[in-house]
Amino acid sequence: MTEGLRERKKRQTRQRISEVALGLFVERGFERVTIAEVAAAAEVSVNTLYNYYEAKEDLVLPPDQASPQRLADIVRARQPGESAARAVLDRLRDELRRRDRSVGLTEGFGRVFDMMRAAPTLTARLEDLGRQMTDALATVLAEEAGAAPDDQMPRLVAGQIGWFHSLVYAEIGRRIVAGEKPDAIAEAVLQLLGLVEELLSEQALGYAVRER
CATH class of the missing domain: 1.10.357 (Tetracycline Repressor; domain 2)
Structure with a gap:
């Protein structure tokens, strides 16, 4: 099944947020970086970030990759x-x-x-x-x-x-x-x-x- 434009943009946004977050966490420490700072650096709103990641920990351990299943x-x-x-x-x-x-x-x-x-x-x-x-x-x-x-x-x-x-x-x-x-x-x-x-x-x- 071919990935549509909407799905591709969502995947790219999700990936960009994750990469930006990891960069900030590695540079400054997980506890010292806020969700608002991640959102600003990734150029998305805080609400948009939460649409992709429900918790701050999900930015490092996404449920689809770190699955209990x-x-x-x-x-x-x-x-x-x-x-x-x-x-x-x-x-x-x-x-x-x-x-x-x-x-x-x-x-x-x-x-x-x-x-x-x-x-x-x-x-x-x-x-x-x-x-x-x-x-x-x-x-x-x-x-x-x-x-x-x-x-x-x-x-x-x-x-x-x-x-x-x-x-x-x-x-x-x-x-x-x-x-x-x-x-x-x-x-x-x-x-x-x-x-x-x-x-x-x-x-x-x-x-x-x-x-x-």
Whole structure:
């Protein structure tokens, strides 16, 4: 479907607001920049900005990119014969190899990461996002497995997946702070995922395999 003029302008405005906001946040700190200042710098009204972003934190962690449904969506889209855990492992490996923006492997992300670490509201939101991802995944696993209400396996497997998903981001962050380059980080985290896969039990790795 071809993008219409109206949709393209909205997308461009949204992108411009986000880029301007990140620039100001990195330069001055997230807490020191107001929504009004972002709007003025992006040459839009405050009301227009709020039409695109409901909260200040959304300018850094847009809901369409930092979604509580991320893990659940990956598992829903897994291929026949693929388990839930392996689907997430494969997605992470693909994102690392592509140096995908979603895992922070772009030049200059170090300064963005430092800004985020220094903002309590952003770090709290990231922690809450991780919990929401795991909860949403547990719900999907329970539905697909037809699990009884007292069956703990969906939540346990979701917890394991949530753990290594968070581990990847924590390791990337640690290496960014240490000044490593995206290519070196990607290779190191790919090796880490190999160790994670060896560590996980066959029961966790083989849970919720999609029927062929």
